[in-house]
Amino acid sequence: xxxxxxxxxxxxxxxxxxxxxxxxxxxxxxxxxxxxxxxxxxxxxxxxxxxxxxxxxxxxxxxxxxxxxxxxxxxxxxxxxxxxxxxxxxxxxxxxxxxxxxxxxxxxxxxxxxxxxxxxxxxxxxxxxxxxxxxxxxxxxxxxxxxxxxxxxxxxxxxxxxxxxxxxxxxxxxxxxxxxxxxxxxxxxxxxxxxxxxxxxxxxxxxxxxxxxxxxxxxxxxxxxxxxxxxxxxxxxxxxxxxxxxxxxxxxxxxxxxxxxxxxxxxxxxxxxxxxxxxxxxxxxxxxxxxxxxxxxxxxxxxxxxxxxxxxxxxxxxxxxxxxxxxxxxxxxxxxxxxx
Numbered sequence: 001x002x003x004x005x006x007x008x009x010x011x012x013x014x015x016x017x018x019x020x021x022x023x024x025x026x027x028x029x030x031x032x033x034x035x036x037x038x039x040x041x042x043x044x045x046x047x048x049x050x051x052x053x054x055x056x057x058x059x060x061x062x063x064x065x066x067x068x069x070x071x072x073x074x075x076x077x078x079x080x081x082x083x084x085x086x087x088x089x090x091x092x093x094x095x096x097x098x099x100x101x102x103x104x105x106x107x108x109x110x111x112x113x114x115x116x117x118x119x120x121x122x123x124x125x126x127x128x129x130x131x132x133x134x135x136x137x138x139x140x141x142x143x144x145x146x147x148x149x150x151x152x153x154x155x156x157x158x159x160x161x162x163x164x165x166x167x168x169x170x171x172x173x174x175x176x177x178x179x180x181x182x183x184x185x186x187x188x189x190x191x192x193x194x195x196x197x198x199x200x201x202x203x204x205x206x207x208x209x210x211x212x213x214x215x216x217x218x219x220x221x222x223x224x225x226x227x228x229x230x231x232x233x234x235x236x237x238x239x240x241x242x243x244x245x246x247x248x249x250x251x252x253x254x255x256x257x258x259x260x261x262x263x264x265x266x267x268x269x270x271x272x273x274x275x276x277x278x279x280x281x282x283x284x285x286x287x288x289x290x291x292x293x294x295x296x297x298x299x300x301x302x303x304x305x306x307x308x309x310x311x312x313x314x315x316x317x318x319x320x321x322x323x324x325x326x327x328x329x330x331x332x333x334x335x336x337x338x339x340x
Contacts, residue, residue: 016048020055027158028063032131035158039133042150057153064156065283067099070266071177073167073203074187079213083187083253084164085121090259091162092129099131099160100124101148103167103177131160145176146297149290152180178206179289182279183266185209190219190226204230205237207246208269211262216252223250244272308337 023041026034042053074080088098100121124130133151148165155163167177178184186207204210210230215223230248238245247265251258273279303309316333319325 016052017055020052020059023052023056024059024157027060027154030159035131035154036133038154039147039151042154043147053150057150060153060157064153067152067156067161067163068183068266068270069152069163069165069181071165071167071181071184072187073174073177073184074213075189076168078187078189079253080166080187081120083211083213083251084166085124086253086256086259087263088121088124088130088164089127090256090263092124092127096162097129097160098124099133099155099163101133101151101155101163101165103144103148103165103173131155131158144173145180146294149180174203174206179286182273182282183208183269185211185262185266187211187213188226188230189214190222204233208244209262209265210234210246210248211258212248212250213253215250215258216255220250243276243278244269303334303338306338308340309334312337 023034023038027038038053038056041049041056044050044053072080072084084100088100091098121132125132152163152165165177165181167173184206186203186209188210190212212223212227212230227248227250234246234248249258249262249265251262253259270279273282304313312333316325316330320327320330
């Protein structure tokens, strides 16, 4: 049964499917005002909005999948905003339409780093062939990642052929982004002492391309040295017969040097994966990963919204903190209460 939504001002009732269809048509036609409306609906927790959002995604899914999805990560101060703006303008000059998204589970507390980035990326934000979206403020990584995946579908249907997804590099956000992009780029800096101490091994293993940024002026020699150290580390991680061994590049986003080489390497990565049949395989695996992540998130939401669980939560958390109850026993009590 189709739900009915009343739109004030039109004097008529419209089915949820009809409303989703009209919004889908607006997005396909390039109506930029429709995009933020649709994305806000995706991020909403209201049941009627979620229903419309899923119908919208179902209608637009056949129009998606044509963009190159690129993740960009790195510690604060590495120059992500400068890199994204410089890369975005470079791609627009090449005839691309570029969208920028952020995965920042801390944004509900901090206001979101990308909000400041949007101001700093003023040239890109003002360009008609670019679209920048702040991180959703769900407050959980799962919620942010879900909204980001769904937003990618809308942006691709709207005609954006390059989507840059930034992670603030907090906790598991790098893994979440790596699982939704075609190419994952790690930005790093040359540091005094051991270069590898500043990079978590797990992040290095996720990267498809490593870029030492701020390789300019007096920092150029140490940037090249850092690139050599990283290349040696990557050779230890990846066997000789691997399909793609992540290259290490040097770049100065401020000066623009190395930017074209970085994007050429991104495109070469896609070609190598495509020719080996791995590109589509990776995307299919990501769809399956998305499915199970949705299951986990939905189950957790249902458990947390259960009245019995809500009533016992504070006391259980107190007992765990005090050492009166083990986490395993507390979890079992929660699951027992939710299943009654």
